[in-house]
Amino acid sequence: MVPIAYYLILSGILFACGVTGFLIKRNIISIFMSIELMLNGVNLSFVAFAAQWHALSGQIFVFFVMVVAAAEAAVGLAIIIAVYRTRETLNIDQVDLLKL
Amino acid sequence: MTHLIIFLAFGALCVAGAVNLLVQRHPINGALSLVVVMGSLAVEYLLLGAEFVAAVQVIVYAGAIMVLFVFVIMLLNAGEEERSKGSHVALLFGIPGMLVASVLIGWVLIERTGSHPLAAGALPGAPRTIGWLLFHNFLLPFEVTSILVLIAIMGAVVLASHPDADQGKKDR
Numbered sequence: 001m002v003p004i005a006y007y008l009i010l011s012g013i014l015f016a017c018g019v020t021g022f023l024i025k026r027n028i029i030s031i032f033m034s035i036e037l038m039l040n041g042v043n044l045s046f047v048a049f050a051a052q053w054h055a056l057s058g059q060i061f062v063f064f065v066m067v068v069a070a071a072e073a074a075v076g077l078a079i080i081i082a083v084y085r086t087r088e089t090l091n092i093d094q095v096d097l098l099k100l
Numbered sequence: 101m102t103h104l105i106i107f108l109a110f111g112a113l114c115v116a117g118a119v120n121l122l123v124q125r126h127p128i129n130g131a132l133s134l135v136v137v138m139g140s141l142a143v144e145y146l147l148l149g150a151e152f153v154a155a156v157q158v159i160v161y162a163g164a165i166m167v168l169f170v171f172v173i174m175l176l177n178a179g180e181e182e183r184s185k186g187s188h189v190a191l192l193f194g195i196p197g198m199l200v201a202s203v204l205i206g207w208v209l210i211e212r213t214g215s216h217p218l219a220a221g222a223l224p225g226a227p228r229t230i231g232w233l234l235f236h237n238f239l240l241p242f243e244v245t246s247i248l249v250l251i252a253i254m255g256a257v258v259l260a261s262h263p264d265a266d267q268g269k270k271d272r
Contacts, residue, residue: 071252
C-alpha cells in the first residue's frame with residue numbers, strides 16, 4: 001500500500017525538474033525535453049488521482065495528453081530544424097529575433 | 101511492503117533520470133536519461149493498475165517521441181551547450197522560495213491525502229475497458245485528436261521541408 005501523496009510528490013518533483021530545466025537550459029532541444037518531462041509529471045498525477053477516485057476518465061485523459069505531446073514534438077522539432085537551417089545555431093541566447 | 105519497495109526503487113530511478121537531464125550538458129545524454137525517466141514511469145503506472153497507459157508510455161513516449169528527439173539531435177549534430185550566467189536575484193530568492201514552496205506543498209499533500217493508501221493495481225485500466233470508454237464516451241475528443249495529429253503531420257512536413265526545394269522544381 002502506497003499513499004497517494006507519494007505519487008503526487010514524485011509527480012511534483014518531476015514537474016519541478018522540468019521547470020528548472022526549461023529555465024536554466026540554453027540548448028533549444030534540451031528545453032524541449034524539459035517540456036516533455038513536465039508533461040510526464042502531470043500524467044503521473046492524472047493516473048494517481050484516477051486510481052484514488054476510481055474514475056477511468058483520468059487514464060483516458062493521459063492518452064489524450066500523450067497524443068498532444070506527440071503532435072507537439074513533431075511540430076516543435078520541425079521548427080527547431082527550420083531555426084537551425086536559417087541561423088546555424090541551437091543556442092537560444094542567439095535566437096532572439098522573430099525575423100532575420 | 102513489496103509494493104512500497106518497488107515504488108521507491110523506480111521513483112528514485114525516475115528522479116535520478118530527471119536530475120541527470122538537468123546536469124548533463126550534451127543533449128544526447130539528456131535524451132537517454134529522459135528515456136530512463138519514461139521507462140520507470142511506466143512501471144509506476146503498472147503499479148497503479150493502468151496497464152494500457154503503461155504500454156502506451158513505453159511505445160509512444162519512450163519509443164516514438166524519444167527516437168524523434170535522438171534523430172533530430174543527430175541530424176543537427178548538436179554539441180555541448182554553453183551555459184550563460186544566471187542572475188544573482190534568482191539564486192538568492194528563487195532557490196529558498198522554491199524549497200519553502202515544495203516543503204509546504206508536500207506537507208499539505210501528506211496531511212490531506214495520506215489516509216488514502218492505494219493498493220497495487222487499484223484501478224485496472226485494461227486495453228479492453230479503455231477502448232470501450234474511448235469509442236463510446238470519448239468518441240468526439242478522439243476524432244478531434246486524430247484531426248490534430250493530421251494537422252501536426254502536415255505542419256511538420258511544411259516546416260521541415262527545404263525552402264529551396266520548391267524553387268528547384270520551378271526552375272526545372
